[in-house]
Every structure is written in structure tokens, then in C-alpha cells.
Amino acid sequence: MTSLADQDLDSLGGPLSILTRQKRDHERLDRLLHRLDRSAPGVEEQTTLQAIARLVFPHAFAEESVLWPEARRVLPDGEALTLQVEQEHQEVNELWTSLEDLPPGSPERAEALARLTTVLREDVRDEEDELLPRLQEAVGVRRLRLLGVAWEAVRRTAPTRPHPVVSRRPPGNALAALTLTVLDRSRDVLESGARRFPHLHVQASRASDGLAAVAGRVEHAGLLRRGEDPSTHRD
Template identity: 50%
Template sequence: MTLSIAGRSAAELGGEGSILLRQRRDHVELDRLMNAWLAADATDPHRERLWQDIVQLVFSHAFAEETVLWPLLRHVTRTGERLTARVEEEHQAINGLIAKMERAGRDDPRREAWAQEAFALIREDIRDEEDELLPRLRETLSDRRLRRVGAAWEAVRRTAPTHPHPAVPRRPPGNAVLGVPLSGFDRLRDLAPVDSPAARRAASAAGTLLVASAAALLVRRALRRRRPGT
């Protein structure tokens, strides 16, 4: 029987720096932030800061998973394809909901319901990862390998996009080729958040242009690889 990582000790999960501990800490922090947002009054200005922290953590965390962890899981276990496909669907649904919220703005009356739906999906995603996916890594990788994967995952997370981009693929190499150019753009947005509808539309258009440019580069690279003699 697969044993969830939720209640296991640090030593059982590979020790300090293990990918399993890093993942669980992010999940605990996400849970704390979501509960704080739900408990805050709608007029509390701190609530918007909580929301930005949630968004940044959700998307940097998921991008690192899709870049580092899920390809590894598909490689080391026969059930990896099925398990990661389900989680990727959850990620895409969360991506779409939060993208709608960013386009609509903080005064949209639908925002509260969308946030509740996104939180439910995030909690489902956490359960799936801690109960099904991450235990498979514990079963197949040594403590040392878990710590090495943790370091790689952390490096990617720290340079990952921090906002939703539904057009970016969920798997390498497309997610890296399209996502990396968006990381710098997102982090500039985080330093100077856009509040007006016009600014949000401009930011969305700029993001779309970056995705399109990176996609064109990916296609050109693929075509060059297929040419005879190259």
C-alpha cells in the first residue's frame, strides 16, 4: 500500500533538502495562505497581498514540478504517465481559473466564487501529490537522490513564472522554452502590480506576445532538427 508523505518524519522522507520535504513545506504554506485569505475581510488591504503570495507560490511550485518532478516520475514508475496526467489536468484548471481572475480584476463580483473553486482544486492537487505521486518517488529513490532532486527543483522554482499562462504547455521541453521568457516578465509585474483594467489588458497582451515569440522559436528549432544533413 502506498503511504502518504503527509504524516511521515523528515528522516523518513530523505532528510533536510529532500524534494519530499520541500514539496510538503510548500503545501503547508499554501494551506496557511488560503485559510488566511478566506478568513480576511474583503475590504482588508492585506487580503490582496495574501492573494499575490498565493498566486506566486502556486505557479512557481507547479512549474518546478512539471519541469523536474513529473518527467522523473514518468521515468521511474510504470504508473507515472497516468498519475502525472491527472495532476497536469488539475494544474491546467487552476491556471485557467486564476487567469480569469487576473483579467477580471479585484472588483469583479465573480472573483470570490472563482477563488473558492481554485482553492478546492489546489487542495485536491495537494492530496493527489502527497498520497499518490510523491510516495512513488520515496519508493524508488535513495535519500541522496531525493536531496539532489530537491536542489534541482528549488533552483527551477526560484526562476519560474509566477502568474498563470494557460497557453504554456504542461510538459518539457515546451514548458521551459515558453515559460522561462515569461519568468522575468512576471517578476517585473510582481514588483509593480497592475490594478487598472487597461494595465491588466496590456500585461496580458505582452504575455501573449512573449508566448507566441517563444512558440515560434520552438517550431523553428524543431524544423531545423528535421532537415536532412543538420
Template identity: 50%
Template sequence: MEEEHQEINNLVAELERTAPDDPRHDELVSRAFALIRQDIRDEEDLLLPRLQEALDRTRLRRLGSAWETVRRTAPTHPHPAVSRRPPGNAMAGVPLSAFDRARDLLPAGTHAPNRRTLAAVGAAALAAWLLYAAVRHRH
């Protein structure tokens, strides 16, 4: 499943860089949806029944609540180069989520800032947060 998720991330990232009139577009969409359908089948037929066998109702509900929290705070776009495992995914997830959610507010078709702009904005946000934390700590 992990490999399928990574391949889906790679395909979606490639689709985001591909114009709809690109000859590869339809092929990428078909492959992505085929993998998503397979992933859903794997999770519904294999993973979820195993979880139901292994966990009681209370633990399943806690897991569901934790999953919902993670889903609401996770990045909304694929980032294939970012680690999918802890602690790398958690460390990268917060700033990527903020960036993605800001990007989601842009009008459709607007390109995201390049890496240099993103790095500058991230550095400025970090500097502002550090300044805020230092001032707050003094009071």
C-alpha cells in the first residue's frame, strides 16, 4: 500500500505540472485513478477488516478521531520528495499544510510560487514566529 500511495503522489504531482492538452494528461489520469481504485479495494478488503479484528470498538473510535485530526491538518497536495514516515512526515507536514492551504485559496490555474519564493516566505514566517515567541517569553 505504501508503494501505491507513493506512486499516486508522484502521478498527482506530475498531473499538476501537466497542461490538460498535454498528450500524457489522459494517460496520467487513467493510471492515477486505477491506482486509487486499487488502493481503496486494498484498504476496504484487507486493512480495515484487520483493524476491526485487532481493535475493540473504543480503540477503533479513537483511531478514527486521530485519523480525522491528521486528515484536517495534513498537506492537501502531494509532495513526493517528502518522507512518508515519521518523524520526517510530521516535521514537514505543518509548513507544507499551511503552504498548500494558502495555495488552495488561489484562483484555479494560478501557479504556486517557486522554491526560492517559498523558502523566503518560510524563512520570514519562521523569523516572525521566533520573534513572537521571544517577546511572549519575556512577558
């Protein structure tokens, strides 16, 4: 079993393969985490975190919706393997949410950022060194490419922000997808507009906060926690 990090494009199944797509995102994440290490507290750090969020949360949502159900279907120990990764995803969601209440430059924020970086790197290694190579051994190249296309379609239409209350498994995450995606991506547009047009910052911020409140209410709908493993959530 060979880590994705040590495989070339042909070994991974070509550009359409889910393995190629996963490795590409993981390499981009590594670059962003190095940038985060060098970012000054404040605007620079927040800008880098936003770029990481736009990469990490759609990526993870697509894994939870497309990849991990497949792993549980074809691998004898797929339940245990995917549960470990889902727990890492849950911790990332919780850490990210906690950052909203921690002031820039504070020791508590630095500690949360350090833990966030550690968990993200552990998640990549668990996926590239074990879970995805195991999936590679269990299914053919054609299936890897079909999974890649499905994963990409979900990733492009997935929520872009942390949602720690929502289930990490279907059907809860699938039920949450449409509403939370619309809310998250609407907030992204508002915040992007505020950066381009600073005179609209106050109005955009208020609108974004309103959408965040709606998302918070949506998250707590009981249906959206259906399917999760009880050990994933600690509340």
C-alpha cells in the first residue's frame, strides 16, 4: 500500500480520479498552512484563514457525502477508518467556530490555531497514507474516476463554512446541504463585496450576521443530525 504522496498522476488514475483531486487539494492546503504560519495577527491572518475555509469545508463535505459512504461499503474496516476522519473533521469545525470569539494575537487564539494546523495535517496523513490507498486497492480506476466526478460536483456546491452541529454523515449532511450552501455562499459574496467597496462594509456585515443567525437555527434542526455516529459529537 503506497501513500498518495508517493504516487504520480498515472498511478493515481489520471486527472479525473478522486485520488488526484484529493492530492491536489491537500497540496494546496499545505501551502496555505505554511502561509498561515507566516501571517501576522489581524487582517493578514484572517485573509489566509478565509482561503483555508473555502478550501477545507467544501472538500470535507464532499468527502463525507461521496467518499466515506463508498469506503464503508467496500472496506471491511471502513466504518472505523471513516469514523476517525469524521472525528477530525468535527474537531476542525469546533476549533474554527471557537476562533470567532478569540481576539487576534491572544495566547488562546495562537493555541487554537496551532491545534487547528495539527489536526488538518493529521487528517491529510490519515487520508493519504491509509484510507485512500485502501480505497484504491478495493476499487478499479473507472470507479475512482466516477467518484472523482461525483466528489467534484458536490464540492462545487457545498457549504463553505464550519457547521459543527450538523451530522458528518448522510442523510443529515445531505439534508443540510442546500440551505447551508445558499447561506454560506451568500455570506461569501457579501464579504467579498465589502472588501471591494469599503463604504458598504457596515451594511454587508449586518446582512452577513443575519444570514449567520439563520444558519445557526438551521443547524439545530433535528433532522440534520440524522445518521451521525454518537462519538463524533461531544456536546
